[in-house]
Amino acid sequence: MMNDETENFEQKLRRQSLRQIPGGWRAEILVAAGENRRKTREFSFAAAVASGLRQIFWPAPAAWAGLAVVWIFIFALNFSIRDKTPQVAEKVSPPSPEVIAELRQQKLLFAQLIGSSDAREAEPPKFFPRPRTERVEILAA
Amino acid sequence: MPRATEIERLYDKHAQPLFAFLLNFTRDEADTRDLLQEIFVKLAREPKLLDGVREERAFLIRLAHNAAIDLIRRRGTRERTKENFAAETISIFAPANDPDGKFFREELAIALGELPDEQRAVVHLKLWEGLTFEEIAEALEIPPNTAASRYRYGLDKMRGRLRPLYEEMKKAE
Numbered sequence: 001m002m003n004d005e006t007e008n009f010e011q012k013l014r015r016q017s018l019r020q021i022p023g024g025w026r027a028e029i030l031v032a033a034g035e036n037r038r039k040t041r042e043f044s045f046a047a048a049v050a051s052g053l054r055q056i057f058w059p060a061p062a063a064w065a066g067l068a069v070v071w072i073f074i075f076a077l078n079f080s081i082r083d084k085t086p087q088v089a090e091k092v093s094p095p096s097p098e099v100i101a102e103l104r105q106q107k108l109l110f111a112q113l114i115g116s117s118d119a120r121e122a123e124p125p126k127f128f129p130r131p132r133t134e135r136v137e138i139l140a141a
Numbered sequence: 142m143p144r145a146t147e148i149e150r151l152y153d154k155h156a157q158p159l160f161a162f163l164l165n166f167t168r169d170e171a172d173t174r175d176l177l178q179e180i181f182v183k184l185a186r187e188p189k190l191l192d193g194v195r196e197e198r199a200f201l202i203r204l205a206h207n208a209a210i211d212l213i214r215r216r217g218t219r220e221r222t223k224e225n226f227a228a229e230t231i232s233i234f235a236p237a238n239d240p241d242g243k244f245f246r247e248e249l250a251i252a253l254g255e256l257p258d259e260q261r262a263v264v265h266l267k268l269w270e271g272l273t274f275e276e277i278a279e280a281l282e283i284p285p286n287t288a289a290s291r292y293r294y295g296l297d298k299m300r301g302r303l304r305p306l307y308e309e310m311k312k313a314e
Contacts, residue, residue, distance in 0.1 A: 009300050009307065013268050016246055017235045021160040026152060029178045033148050033185035 148185055155198060156181075158270055159205050165233045165265045166209040168254060172216075176208045199272070202280040206262060213258065233265075241310060248306055252299045259283075260295035267292050 057064050095103075156177065163173040180201065184190060194200045232250040237243040253261055262281060266272045274292070278285040300307070 006296070006300070008311075009303075010268065010296070012307065013249065013299075016249060018161040018233055018269055019164065019235050021157050025160075025174060025177065026156070029156075029174075029181050030149060030152060032178050033181040036182045036185045 148181060151184060151191075151197070151201075152181060155201050158198065159201060161233055161269060162202060162262075162265055163205055163209055164231070165253060165261060166206070166258065167212060168231050170231065172212055176205065176212060179208055180204050196276065196279070198270075199276055199280040202266065202270075203282065206281055210258070241313070245303075245306060245310060248303055249299070252302045255302070256295050256298060260291045260298070263288050263291040264295040264299070 159177060159180065160173060163176050164170065167173050167176065183204065191197060191200065232246060233253070234246040234250060237246050253264070256264065259281075263277055266277045266280065267274075272280065274285045274288045277283075277288040277292075281288065283291075
């Protein structure tokens with residue numbers, strides 16, 4: 001009796017027809033879905049590239065990571081060396097005139113000691129007047 | 142990736158029942174439209190979503206159910222209370238021709254609106270989608286026994302509320 005009543009009630013409810021979906025929604029929803037499909041396709045190119053890279057790198061991630069560390073070390077070393085060079089150059093000040101004069105004198109002295117032609121080039125020979133007696137001795141010899 | 146024609150096929154086959162289910166759940170036509178669009182956009186965006194799915198309808202109802210729950214949670218914190226939710230006059234039923242039938246559908250819509258979400262979902266799928274408790278359980282991700290008990294609770298509540306009207310209509314018939 002109770003079951004019959006329940007079944008009748010269920011049947012009554014089932015017979016109530018439902019509202020129909022508004023017809024205009026179809027086009028709007030399919031257009032929205034289509035736009036998204038296009039965006040997904042564009043995105044999927046980037047995803048394919050990423051996937052390709054993953055396939056290359058994934059088999060040995062530790063090896064690639066090690067290689068990356070080595071390269072980073074090389075670059076760091078390279079940059080640190082490059083950075084120091086101009087600093088050294090900047091610190092060297094031009095020699096003072098006294099130092100230049102001293103160096104020139106030492107060079108001349110050295111040239112005189114070894115008797116090289118550099119000395120003559122460095123300084124033309126000077127004329128020292130001698131007494132006549134000395135000149136005669138030289139001629140006699 | 143689902144081709145445009147595949148999305149159209151899915152729409153033509155499943156949009157109507159999804160619409161009724163979502164409208165019964167949300168009681169709001171604009172929300173129903175948004176959710177329906179969300180589902181089809183998801184289908185277009187995620188090409189492999191339906192791969193290996195045995196029952197398309199059950200799977201899509203699950204998507205709709207999850208989307209509707211998310212929406213109701215968001216909406217619950219926003220503006221609506223259960224009282225004004227139940228009091229809404231929006232009906233999931235087609236307009237009836239006779240006054241008695243029209244009145245019964247209005248009352249039925251209100252009685253459905255007063256049910257808790259989980260009972261309303263089961264009652265809808267059982268009565269107007271003709272799903273078995275196993276299929277409902279699969280769609281809503283609940284045990285079949287839970288689906289059956291929710292249905293009985295829901296149906297009893299509606300029968301209690303509609304009994305006087307139902308009895309009157311039966312006598313008139």
